[in-house]
Amino acid sequence: MIENFRLRVFRSVARHLSFSRAAEELLLTQPAVTQQIKALEDEFGVPLFDRGGGRIALTAGGQALLPFAEKMREIGDEAIAAVAEANGHHAGTLELGASQTIGQYVLPNLIAEFLKTQPRVHITARSGNTGQMLEALLARQIHLALIEGPEQRKDIRVEPFMVDHMELVVPAGHEWADHEIEPAMLAQQPLLMREFGSGSRRVIEQALTAAGVKPKDLRVSMELDSTEGLLSAVEAGLGVTFVSRWAVRNQLALGTLKLARVRGLKLARRFSMAYPAGPAPAGAVGAFRSFLLARIETTGRRRRGGA
Structure with a gap:
């Protein structure tokens, strides 16, 4: 990762609203997470989390910082992807969401096959029912949703794979x-x-x-x-x-x-992939989309008795 490490820690704590879960995710000790957040708060001169009452919540300052922290992550990923693509490869983070059937029985094999040709792509995956994955997609929590059946919505594009x-x-x-x-x-x-x-x-x-x-x-x-x-x-x-x-x-x-x-x-x-309406995805996301579409073409040729 080329982004500011303290912002990465901040995003993790903000996502989980837990210092201990952020520590598990980042493979750090909880005191190390606390230290990084304290240093970031010192930089901004305001508290970013409210730790009162045994619960953690974002302060007004933390809520203001979060969208910028997300943008900086995206810019870092784009930089890594651009350098890799300039050399004929793909890199960066690919965040997938899958319905439970796909996530448990289909996705592991797809990821393993994809990583044979794109080993520098870092993939994370989550699962839930189709409705939950589409919500995560529109909230920009994932790049692609792999779902069961087509969804007729104007705000997403759906392609069977x-x-x-x-x-x-x-x-x-x-x-x-x-x-x-x-x-x-x-x-x-x-x-x-x-x-x-x-x-x-x-x-x-x-x-x-x-x-x-x-x-x-x-x-x-x-x-x-x-x-x-x-x-x-x-x-x-x-x-x-x-x-x-x-x-x-x-x-x-x-x-x-x-x-x-x-x-x-x-x-x-049909198992389908969904992504936000607009231009087709590029970078690592586009590479995974092309990989899935190529599987359809290969399967179709086999069924027709082709090569």
């Missing part, structure tokens, strides 16, 4: 295991679903409606905020669920869960 298939998952000894059922039969079983705001849930409800099954007719017995929670609940015999094919591979290999087919139900969806 992968097709995903969702499967009906049942306990290993369930009567539907390895069988095909009619869509209406789904109303007979307890159904486990992701929370509202989840891209997975939206895709499932739209597909069921298209197949003639109204969401109000389903017996949604439990809502969980993670795919792993859904799978564990199915293994415990609490119901059946729909999850990405990526998510259930290990359980199918071990035989702890089985698949069932639903006649006429189309549950293919």
